[in-house]
Amino acid sequence: MAGMVIVGAGEAGARAATALREEGWDGPVTLVGGEIHPPYERPPLSKAALLAEAEPVATTVLDRDRAAALGIDLILGTEVTAIDRAARAVILADGRTLPYSRLLLATGARPRRLTLPGHERALYLRRFDDALALRPLLRPGVRLAIIGGGFIGLELAAAAVARGCAVTLVEALPRILMRGVPAGIAAVIADRHRAAGVDLRTGIGIDRIEPDAVVLADGSRIAADAVIAGIGAVPETALAEAAGLAVDNGIAVDATLATSDPDIFAAGDCAACAHPLYGGRRIRLEAWRNAQDQGALAGRNMLGRGEAIGAVPWFWSDQYELTLQIAGLADEGRTTVARDLGDGAQLLFHLAADGRLVAASGVGPLGKIAREIRLAEMLIAQRAAPDPDALASPAVRLKTLLAA
Secondary structure, eight states: OOEEEEEOOSHHHHHHHHHHHHTTOOSOEEEEESSSSOSBOSGGGGTHHHHOSSOOOOOBSSOHHHHHHHTEEEEESOOEEEEETTTTEEEETTSOEEEEEEEEEOOOEEEOOOOSTTGGGOBOOOSHHHHHHHGGGOOTTOEEEEEOOSHHHHHHHHHHHHTTOEEEEEESSSSSOTTTSOHHHHHHHHHHHHHHTOEEEESOOEEEEETTEEEETTSOEEEOSEEEEOOOEEEOOHHHHHTTOOBSSSEEEOTTOBOSSTTEEEOGGGEEEEEGGGTTEEEOOOOHHHHHHHHHHHHHHTTTOOOOOOOOOEEEEEETTEEEEEEEOGGGOSEEEEEEEETTEEEEEEEOTTSOEEEEEEEEOHHHHHHHHHHHHHHHHTTOOOOHHHHHOTTSOHHHHHHO
């Protein structure tokens, strides 16, 4: 009997599998993953997994016992090599064929690789096994060069400094966190890294990697016992492309996460979704909550629910004692309103030309940031256009704006 097949045993795939059961589907559910580990959460890999004194254990999303209890067939350590749309089946690397009535592609993304001379020396962090390999390198006195000033590179830098490494981080763009993070928020994070002893080098590229150093474009050398690259991720679209599905910076899906084949859906890091909150702008998000939200939505829509995505994009990063959180898409804003939350915490509201709140960015201690961002997220979902003066005033509670 053909059932529901999910390719990709990560956060999105696991959430979709459990959603199918929660929504009452009693037919076959098969979850196929290339890793040997049951589905686990990735955010701890650049934080707790590197900082813990004891050998880390993956934080599972769906372990074997729960999968068995739900009647979900976990096939791990096996890649899917092809989709046969005419036969409505997927082909596994071991030769097996799995028929499907509906198929979900939750194939995720892979690290973007360096191509410069000496690139073979660089290490990457994407999977649990990568974190296990990196842990022994993070010890006192090790000279660590990190290439890339995005979330992964910065979280790695914070963990490495905490473990006693001498860290130099190189970012080719003019500042860190150029993608999606306002300059004022990024400046707070940069200052905190410098205060911790990280040598931040921005606005300069890499010429090559040598056995004991990274050579920059200006000829200067950074002594390095180890090199880690965090220069972004590439969506895993090969299966979709080979099957003739539409691809546009990810597997192209509509607001219900359906691909150009109505019986095939995509969710998570690999999916580029036409988002209703932003006028149908196609957005691909590499974020933990997005994988959760899209996975659950895909599971429901594989059953014919036809629900459009309504979740507001949300990102977060913990570095030192600081939390950075962003709700919405800051680049959709035309004007910015700042709110001082005290204790070094700040909040930026990003308004569209018509006054609608489209994003909020915050940085500071978790207790100062989380609730405010959550309320801003709800305002964004309501398509609210709050009074800018009220947004700027700490005396005006965001909850009152939400009620209004």
